[in-house]
Amino acid sequence: MIVKALAENTSISENYESEHGLSLYIETRKHKVLFDMGKTDMFIRNARKMNVNISDVDVAVISHGHYDHGGGLKYFLENNNTAKIYVNNKAFESHFSKRPNGIADIGLDIGIKENDRIVFVGDYICIDDELELFSNVSGKELFSLSNKSLLMKKCGELTEDDFAHEQNLIINENGKSFLFAGCAHNGIVNIIERFETLKGKQADVIIGGFHLFNPSTNQTEDPELIKAIGEKLKISGSQYYTCHCTGLTAFEQLKEVLGNKIGYLATGMVVEL
Numbered sequence: 001m002i003v004k005a006l007a008e009n010t011s012i013s014e015n016y017e018s019e020h021g022l023s024l025y026i027e028t029r030k031h032k033v034l035f036d037m038g039k040t041d042m043f044i045r046n047a048r049k050m051n052v053n054i055s056d057v058d059v060a061v062i063s064h065g066h067y068d069h070g071g072g073l074k075y076f077l078e079n080n081n082t083a084k085i086y087v088n089n090k091a092f093e094s095h096f097s098k099r100p101n102g103i104a105d106i107g108l109d110i111g112i113k114e115n116d117r118i119v120f121v122g123d124y125i126c127i128d129d130e131l132e133l134f135s136n137v138s139g140k141e142l143f144s145l146s147n148k149s150l151l152m153k154k155c156g157e158l159t160e161d162d163f164a165h166e167q168n169l170i171i172n173e174n175g176k177s178f179l180f181a182g183c184a185h186n187g188i189v190n191i192i193e194r195f196e197t198l199k200g201k202q203a204d205v206i207i208g209g210f211h212l213f214n215p216s217t218n219q220t221e222d223p224e225l226i227k228a229i230g231e232k233l234k235i236s237g238s239q240y241y242t243c244h245c246t247g248l249t250a251f252e253q254l255k256e257v258l259g260n261k262i263g264y265l266a267t268g269m270v271v272e273l
Helices: 042-049 073-079 145-149 188-199 223-236 248-261
Strands: 002-007 023-027 032-035 059-062 084-088 095-099 102-105 118-121 124-126 131-134 150-154 157-160 168-173 176-181 205-208 239-242 262-264 270-272
Touching (some): 002 042, 145 150, 188 205, 223 248
Parallel strands (some): 032 059, 239 262
Antiparallel strands (some): 124 131, 131 168, 168 176
């Protein structure tokens, strides 16, 4: 398996653009997968530089209903004519963020919702023997306080987001299981627990943002919370690659606990697994 970071908050060099968003290209034995699409069309420009042809992608996934993961959807549709896009059935609902200057709309473009290439997913779907998607993460252990600034509309009123629209990707290849999380708003510890319940084993590799940095306030989560998460992750024995909403400060704190069991995935990086 090859993973190429097409969009992330940082980049490995000035040759690659970066933005607050995430897009990963994943090449498996059977599939060419696009996991999230960043905030703009930037992922397409970086893809060209990384020898990735977006038109060749045969499966696309949007992890949740925030524009920094699905804002590039319209550009993907313009550059790919065949792939199905798997989206949670709540992802196109209204989502907002509390900002210092007010409330900002951070949802997906509702105008794209009716596109016939979009496949709406419930709590779980097995796409084939290689790809699975799951949501329905109920645990609240070691939950990020940054989530409190994220809102949804329910019965016409703004309330704290419950992140029921967030889904995670499992890839099964060569007897190994790989878990991809977009932002882990539901808590990476809880997502891992749900994965282990579904699969009956630990993931070999876990990749994604852990939502330990709040871009609205420019604040990192409490070091004690980050350390506690690191200790939990260490128990699993999995290899981790984090990025995006984890934040560089939190990553360094996690690395103090996990050592070489965790790496950072920046735009332009290629990882062979």
